[in-house]
Amino acid sequence: MTRQKQSDGAARARVIAFANQKGGVAKSTTAEAFAASLTARGYAVLMVDMDAQPGNLSMHVGADKDLPGTLELLEHRRPMREKVLRCIQPTRSFGDVICANEDLDDADKSLSSRVGRELMLSRALEPVLGDYDFVVVDTPPALQLRTLNGIAAADDVVVPCMADASSVAGMEAVLECVAEVREFVRGAQPRVAGIVVTRYDARNNLEPEMLDRIAEIAAEHGAVLLGRGVRNTVNARKAQRSGEALRRFAPQSTAALDYEEAVSAYLADIGITDD
Numbered sequence: 286m287t288r289q290k291q292s293d294g295a296a297r298a299r300v301i302a303f304a305n306q307k308g309g310v311a312k313s314t315t316a317e318a319f320a321a322s323l324t325a326r327g328y329a330v331l332m333v334d335m336d337a338q339p340g341n342l343s344m345h346v347g348a349d350k351d352l353p354g355t356l357e358l359l360e361h362r363r364p365m366r367e368k369v370l371r372c373i374q375p376t377r378s379f380g381d382v383i384c385a386n387e388d389l390d391d392a393d394k395s396l397s398s399r400v401g402r403e404l405m406l407s408r409a410l411e412p413v414l415g416d417y418d419f420v421v422v423d424t425p426p427a428l429q430l431r432t433l434n435g436i437a438a439a440d441d442v443v444v445p446c447m448a449d450a451s452s453v454a455g456m457e458a459v460l461e462c463v464a465e466v467r468e469f470v471r472g473a474q475p476r477v478a479g480i481v482v483t484r485y486d487a488r489n490n491l492e493p494e495m496l497d498r499i500a501e502i503a504a505e506h507g508a509v510l511l512g513r514g515v516r517n518t519v520n521a522r523k524a525q526r527s528g529e530a531l532r533r534f535a536p537q538s539t540a541a542l543d544y545e546e547a548v549s550a551y552l553a554d555i556g557i558t559d560d
């Protein structure tokens with residue numbers, strides 16, 4: 286573990302899953318920003334990458350993909366602490382990570398025939414939940430089994446969403462999926478913590494209108510917008526290319542400030558206010 290956890294020794298980490306059915310809406314960027322910000326605020330954070338695509342969170346945070354990762358984590362039917370610990374590696378500024386192995390996609394077939402298949406991640410994380418304050422789970426852009434595992438393992442689901450119609454459709458699919466997991470997956474009680482509007486461009490006339498629509502849909506599902514939207518800036522891409530957290534690469538950039546606001550809103554929502 287990179288950091289000493291802040292919460293009471295016996296407390297279990299809060300698991301936050303980042304999901305949207307649509308690709309490219311800044312799920313990984315948002316998960317990374319949350320992990321880096323929570324780490325900088327002194328929390329012990331573990332990231333879990335459920336997406337094997339090139340350009341995933343593991344790549345951005347500089348994880349070594351040759352080390353054991355999510356695949357080894359999910360493979361054990363009865364996860365033991367030492368085996369889970371072997372899958373965890375430290376990063377420079379994002380906390381610890383369980384990286385997504387390149388052959389994770391190939392494992393879907395065998396994982397999908399497992400009994401209790403929606404709860405593989407939840408069970409696997411159990412032995413280390415006491416070591417962390419937060420576990421940040423990044424998911425692939427589809428409501429497939431690994432995404433369902435992320436949602437079923439979560440206390441809080443955060444939906445990154447761009448202000449366009451197809452991202453909003455992807456957001457609605459996740460909101461419905463969370464409700465279904467609550468109803469049908471025994472023992473899973475995820476709730477939607479909020480929506481983060483991403484890659485926001487207020488100069489594009491359609492986006493402010495869409496932002497209002499996102500707030501309406503969120504409210505219909507009892508969810509809120511976390512912050513006022515993360516503005517589009519080339520620094521977000523540059524930071525990922527350099528393997529550095531945006532908040533360190535360009536601390537005064539619009540997106541870095543906007544993500545801090547979103548994280549503060551999330552913490553306030555779970556009853557933690559800034560000093």
Ligand SMILES: Nc1ncnc2c1ncn2[C@@H]1O[C@H](COP(=O)(O)OP(=O)(O)OP(=O)(O)O)[C@@H](O)[C@H]1O
Pocket residue numbers: 307308309310311312313314315336338340424425426483484485515516517518519520521522523525540
């Ligand atoms: N605020 C921002 N400003 C500019 N570019 C951004 C911003 N946030 C994210 N991006 C860029 O958008 C692209 C997609 O982001 P990201 O990989 O986080 O999306 P994703 O939803 O995880 O994608 P996928 O569905 O493929 O997993 C990346 O190139 C990223 O650098």
Ligand SMILES: [Mg+2]
Pocket residue numbers: 312313314336340341342423424
């Ligand atoms: Mg991603």
